[in-house]
Amino acid sequence: MIDTGSLACTACGQCCNSPPALSLREWFAQRAVFVGSIAIERVPRRRAGERLHAETDARLLDDDDVADHDALANALFHRAPDGGWLAVTLQGYDYPSTARCPALAADGGCTLHDAGKPARCAAVPLDPLVPDRWQPLVLAARRASTQAPHWRGADCIRDGLEAGATPLIEAGRVIDTQALARERDALVFERALWRDAVAASLVGTASARASLNALRPGARLTIAPVPALLAVARISAACRAAAIDVIDRQRALIDTTVAAALARRRLDERAITQELRGFALVLSRARDELANAFVQSSAPFAHDAERWLGLR
Ligand code: SF4
Ligand code: SF4
Incomplete structure (x- = not known):
């Protein structure tokens, strides 16, 4: 101790x-x-x-x-x-x-x-x-x-x-x-x-x-972080837009992260590459879902949530 x-x-x-x-x-x-x-x-x-x-x-x-x-x-x-x-x-x-x-x-x-x-x-x-x-x-x-x-x-x-x-x-x-x-x-x-x-x-x-x-x-x-993004996107239209932007940045980041790994040519990195590709796939599906979703009304704590996430 x-x-x-x-x-x-x-x-x-x-x-x-x-x-x-x-x-x-x-x-x-x-x-x-x-x-x-x-x-x-x-x-x-x-x-x-x-x-x-x-x-x-x-x-x-x-x-x-x-x-x-x-x-x-x-x-x-x-x-x-x-x-x-x-x-x-x-x-x-x-x-x-x-x-x-x-x-x-x-x-x-x-x-x-x-x-x-x-x-x-x-x-x-x-x-x-x-x-x-x-x-x-x-x-x-x-x-x-x-x-x-x-x-x-x-x-x-x-x-x-x-x-x-x-x-x-x-x-x-x-x-x-x-x-x-x-x-x-x-x-x-x-x-x-x-x-x-x-x-x-x-x-x-x-x-x-x-x-x-x-x-x-x-x-x-x-x-993959999809359930967190879907949950926050339900709070308000601004949260949904932020979630979509996060998905776009994540897909780009995953692409560059995987490209760097492929250049290293390490066999022990294959499982993680597969997992990251899986993340990218489910993130793409979540983006489609969110792009077509209609946020009916803001949750009661939408104002606080948006401030917390730096959207206001
Ligand atoms: S950065 Fe180095 S010195 Fe600082 S807490 Fe971590 S291990 Fe310790
Ligand atoms: S202190 Fe900075 S570099 Fe270290 S683990 Fe945290 S975010 Fe990464």
Whole structure:
């Protein structure tokens, strides 16, 4: 555990080794940077007396841990048929073989730093998806990973409040609570925009429930972002127009991403190429559906939704 810790980041870029989770708002803003997908994960129930392991550390959960976890999970996630939760997240998608985020600059910096780094990245190395009282365990796990040989000595998470480093936790309490709150607030706000609708469709049929039940905790099911776009397009005519524009940019981005992969001629990238082509196909079908759709009237929260998505 790291009860008091700080971050001495040198912008080496090593933790930017894959595209981040995004809010729908962030994805709309960076539609030409990130191919979007929807990631579905099972979040298990926790019980007092259970030992939560993370890398070399562990925490014995008590009643307060379980209460905090349940409260956060109820706010951020959706109930699953097995009594646990489903985390439904917009996730950037790319070839794992590149081992880099598409927004990573050659010098290790983030090209979105000034234009709006995703909230999930701004919270790193803390984790907005688990209770604040577990962050000492999160930090210890992250430190163990940054000390691994293949991290080329990043070693940026320090015990104690080191001079010049960003303070993270003091005596077990998170210092920058705003970084966690920004991501959690976005997840909560976007429930009404698209996450509730997508989660409901995931548990709405027996076959979908069977696929979810077969998903192990920690494993991830990835699908094209179409259900999120269709849900947001139903909010208002402006949202529908934005969704169509996102689809057009995504198809162009998928084309260039796949073309770059074909030029690399790697056999291990074939499955991802196939998946991306599948994304492009269903996005095209969704575009046709949206182009012919008639949005009857704006949803009650259309004004707030449009402001959130930067359409006003
Ligand atoms: S690995 Fe550490 S030093 Fe490198 S960019 Fe990430 S937080 Fe910064
Ligand atoms: S968006 Fe920026 S900070 Fe986040 S993973 Fe990509 S390069 Fe790193």
